[in-house]
Amino acid sequence: MKLRYMMGAVAAALVLAGCGEDEIELVKNYTLPDFKSMSIGTAIEGSKRCKNITWSKADRGGLKSVTMVCDIDVEAINAEREKATKKRLEEYSKDAINSNMDSTMEFYRGKAYDRNSLLQLANKLCKLNDTKFQETIKAKGKIEYKDQKELIDCDKSLEDEILKDQDPKKDKTYLSGVLDFLKSAVYYSQLTPEQLKASYGASNKKAPSSATIELNFVANNDKSVDLAPGFKIMSDGKEEPAGKNDTSKDALAVFYAR
Template structure:
């Protein structure tokens, strides 16, 4: 009799436990329709964005809710941002450099140099003047395209190098344009990483020492889960304003990036 009573009590306990399933675990194990690649918990806890994560339960006007707070790993974020910035700047530098070399070739009619030869010539006989660069940044806050050739000093032998050789086509070369574009080529190819940032318009704004992101999930009566529209970003303990196009869905999507 005792055995049957104990078994009955266990069964009741299991039923009650099932009815009161922990909302946090339910949210972690849930896969949202818009994020089918993995469950919420796998995405967030498997992300490298957080140094630590806290989950807590709350009540939202009678609805069960779970709040997730991620303390962002600032060192990892900094490294990722630096990597992305470096790639973006390298692509920008290559694109603009190629455009200037192509433009120089359009005005150069000789056969002494191909595109690679003109690039080497520009870097051999022309040098970016950092003092002029810094003065321009200080005065304007940026480098305009028309400023580039003014920031480069070229050796007087550049003209004769462009026109050298017996090729009759040298008389068709539009010398001023070739020199201007070669100055741009030297400018672009000789930019240091810091100069390139300034040219691109990137400021050295100090990054916050700490940041958090808070997301909220609603647990419905049928045990389905919805991502609540409210979310919060903080930096150094102060709430950050976000643009109209940034939503909680955008914020959650960041955790699914691998």
Template sequence: MKLRYMMGAVAAALVLAGCGEDEIELVKNYTLPDFKSMSIGTAIEGSKRCKNITWSKADRGGLKSVTMVCDIDMEALNAAKEKATKERLEKYNKDAINSNMDSIMEFYRGKAYDRNSLLQLANKLCKLNDAKFQETIKAKGKIEYKDQKELIDCDKSLEDEILKDQDPKKDKTYLPGILDFLKSAVYHSQLTPEQLKADYGMSDKAAPSSATIELNFVVNNDKSVDLAPEFKLTADGKEESVGKNVTSKNALAEFYVR
């Protein structure tokens, strides 16, 4: 009888324990009204942003709370940022080349070269002077549009080639403008990735080697879940300040990006 009573008591205890959901699992399985595409746990644990995730329970003034800490995968994050930066800079550079070539072809009256062959000719006879480039960056911290043509050294034969098969009296009027735009096109054509970053005003500040993001969720008495406004971002162990427009909602939204 005693054994049967003990087994019954244990079974009853297990049933009662099963009636109360663990706060962590409740948060993970909860779908917030502002993020209906997936549950909190699916979004965070399915994100590629974290290499490690820890969940813990806490008490917030009598309210049950769950804290999530994500150890950000810095290698993946830096690779993604580098790729995005490269694509943005390449587009910026391509647009600059096209804009200058559009201006050139409005003035160029010759038949010896088309758009592409004219740019090829200029790249053959003109070179970007890296020493002047570095001096300008050091002095100004950036390259202005008016500086670009001063950083390009061209062979004198370029002028004769531009005027070939044309009426020099007529086309010499347009020659200075053509040369200016052509030098700017060459400038953007010959920029190295490092020079392009400097031109764009990007510093070579080293990225942090480690970073974490902490989010907090409040479990209400009715088992609904709210995202707490407090969140924390650290880099190399030091807490980072965030702008006024960056909220815990913004931070959580990043985990839903697929």
């Protein structure tokens, strides 16, 4: 009798353990209607955003809940974000140079220089004043458009070159316009990547050293799975408030991005 009782108890324990595991596996293997590209487990465990993933189960008010906690690979995310930011700022810088040179050429009436050679001349005779740049960043936290030309120091000979082979009486009226837009083009031409970031205040934002994201799922009796509405993001041990319109569906969608 004792042996039979012990075997029964062990069998019951195994059944219960198996049911617990089934709830987690059910969630992992389930494909949500709004995320049909892959199962929940494939999306989360195949994502490069987590360096460690923990799955756990709980019974909450009769609902079988499965919690997923992702220890975010902060270093990789920051590197990815840094790369994207650098690319975006570089593209903006190129657009700004082109836009300012378009305006420069509208004012420039000479024939001595074309678009490219005029920009080369300006970069040779004008320099970004880093001391003024740093002082402006310290005072304002960023560089405003009106500050740009004030940060560029040009040799007086630039004006003579702009007016070369022209009638000064006619063309000096255009000189200030040429210089203003040309200085802005030089500004973007000479900025280092770090200065470019600092000019938008990007370098002042401190990245977290650790972060986690928690999602909750409900394992229903009919073997279907629901994504619970609540989710949690922790940054350096403190809970981060979710955006006004952010939902758990938005948080889950991050893991499906490839």
